Amino acid sequence: xxxxxxxxxxxxxxxxxxxxxxxxxxxxxxxxxxxxxxxxxxxxxxxxxxxxxxxxxxxxxxxxxxxxxxxxxxxxxxxxxxxxxxxxxxxxxxxxxxxxxxxxxxxxxxxxxxxxxxxxxxxxxxxxxxxxxxxxxxxxxxxxxxxxxxxxxxxxxxxxxxxxxxxxxxxxxxxxxxxxxxxxxxxxxxxxxxxxxxxxxxxxxxxxxxxxxxxxxxxxxxxxxxxxxxxxxxxxxxxxxxxxxxxxxxxxxxxxxxxxxxxxxxxxxxxxxxxxxxxxxxxxxxxxxxxxxxxxxxxxxxxxxxxxxxxxxxxxxxxxxxxxxxxxxxxxxxxxxxxxxxxxxxxxxxxxxxxxxxxxxxxxxxxxxxxxxxxxxxxxxxxxxxxxxxxxxxx
Numbered sequence: 001x002x003x004x005x006x007x008x009x010x011x012x013x014x015x016x017x018x019x020x021x022x023x024x025x026x027x028x029x030x031x032x033x034x035x036x037x038x039x040x041x042x043x044x045x046x047x048x049x050x051x052x053x054x055x056x057x058x059x060x061x062x063x064x065x066x067x068x069x070x071x072x073x074x075x076x077x078x079x080x081x082x083x084x085x086x087x088x089x090x091x092x093x094x095x096x097x098x099x100x101x102x103x104x105x106x107x108x109x110x111x112x113x114x115x116x117x118x119x120x121x122x123x124x125x126x127x128x129x130x131x132x133x134x135x136x137x138x139x140x141x142x143x144x145x146x147x148x149x150x151x152x153x154x155x156x157x158x159x160x161x162x163x164x165x166x167x168x169x170x171x172x173x174x175x176x177x178x179x180x181x182x183x184x185x186x187x188x189x190x191x192x193x194x195x196x197x198x199x200x201x202x203x204x205x206x207x208x209x210x211x212x213x214x215x216x217x218x219x220x221x222x223x224x225x226x227x228x229x230x231x232x233x234x235x236x237x238x239x240x241x242x243x244x245x246x247x248x249x250x251x252x253x254x255x256x257x258x259x260x261x262x263x264x265x266x267x268x269x270x271x272x273x274x275x276x277x278x279x280x281x282x283x284x285x286x287x288x289x290x291x292x293x294x295x296x297x298x299x300x301x302x303x304x305x306x307x308x309x310x311x312x313x314x315x316x317x318x319x320x321x322x323x324x325x326x327x328x329x330x331x332x333x334x335x336x337x338x339x340x341x342x343x344x345x346x347x348x349x350x351x352x353x354x355x356x357x358x359x360x361x362x363x364x365x366x367x368x369x370x371x372x373x374x375x376x377x378x379x380x381x382x383x384x385x386x387x388x389x390x391x392x393x394x395x
Contacts, residue, residue: 002314002316003353004315004356004360006201006292006352007150007351010353011203011353011355012204013203013251013252015251016205019243020240020243027240027243031228041239044239044243045237045242045243048245048246049065052210052245055249056186057187057189058187062215063211064211064219065229065237068208068209069201070101071222072209072210073173073175074105075219075233077092079194079218080092080171080194081109081141082220083141083218084114084142087141088139089138089139090141091139092142093117093132093140093144094106094144094145095118095121096118096333096336097125097146097332097336097337098175099146103332106118106144117135119135121337123338124284124286124288124337125149125152125154125283125284125337126154126157127145127156129160129161132145133164136164136168142172143161145161145174146176146178147178147179147185148178148183148289148290150177151331151334152284152334153284153289153292153293153295153351154285154289155183158190159190162191172191172192172194173192173194174192174194177196179290180195180197180198181197181249181252181253181256182201182202182260183291192212193214194213197209197210197211199248203248203251204241204244205245208244208245210245219232221234263352263356266356266357266358267292267293270352270364274365274368275296277369279300279393279395280394281297281394282296283295283296283334283337292352293350295348295349296347296350297334298348300375300376300381301346301372301375301379303346306319309374310368313367313371315367317348317350318349319331319348331347340393342393343394
């Protein structure tokens with residue numbers, strides 16, 4: 001089996017499993033309890049908060065533990081919207097390539113009186129700071145731009161956007177789920193007010209994440225109940241998951257530079273091999289992309305059968321975002337980039353990780369070449385094009 005779907009979820013690191021196991025044995029108390037077991041759990045929880053904050057270069061009080069990226073994004077968006085209502089500002093700027101964890105809350109706000117501007121990217125999948133500058137208004141209460149796209153891996157100019165927002169006094173949120181633990185992600189350097197992260201993207205447990213909340217930024221609790229997380233997020237903290245997340249992030253950042261270089265070389269090897277397949281196209285910027293991300297479209301091929309046939313050959317991959325796997329609609333990211341629906345419905349996302357080596361990359365290239373050829377041989381549309389009865393979309 002060759003696993004190439006790390007952007008969907010990464011296998012848990014051994015250090016994370018060990019940290020969680022120790023916590024479940026030795027720190028199983030409720031951190032809100034004042035007895036010894038509760039105090040022990042509270043101590044290790046706050047230690048994990050300090051460790052994560054140190055890795056991000058921020059204050060421990062600016063780290064809010066959550067269930068993952070989706071909750072962190074929703075908490076931010078609704079907090080900014082409520083603050084906007086109080087100040088009479090109902091305009092939000094985001095992008096058409098955001099994860100649905102951002103787009104769905106924005107859709108709800110749009111139905112409730114907010115004016116939402118979704119910026120389209122260029123052909124390389126990047127939304128420029130100039131586009132954000134031209135879109136913001138006097139009544140803009142939030143700018144939300146992801147740090148790197150989960151489908152194409154295209155890295156967005158969030159530092160320039162953060163600088164723009166600071167100069168205009170506009171709150172700025174970034175979904176950094178795909179970058180934390182993989183490339184340097186410093187909320188202070190980005191200049192954001194909120195930054196969302198999810199543990200299972202960097203080898204931690206699913207169901208754990210955090211939200212960086214800059215000191216002074218508005219924060220309205222999404223979950224109400226007890227006074228946990230300094231009354232910002234109700235619910236008994238999952239101490240074991242938090243400790244697993246902290247351990248995984250420490251190891252990921254410690255190995256980041258070496259691993260990024262290794263993965264970049266493998267990524268480029270994979271891109272070169274797949275680009276040799278006729279009528280194929282790389283989606284997203286060729287160089288300004290995550291070290292482990294390859295996203296390709298092959299004319300005459302649909303994504304779902306491509307993924308299923310690769311799975312039969314032991315290649316684990318995805319088509320578009322993992323959260324929409326199995327959907328028949330073209331990728332909203334690729335269509336926003338201007339790709340025709342016939343191509344956008346057939347994208348292949350391959351994301352590499354610690355267990356990926358040259359042998360795995362070469363085996364993947366061979367498998368994709370074979371499967372694409374098989375699917376094209378069964379496609380009436382492809383046969384019509386090769387017979388000169390219809391025009392190709394790709395050169």
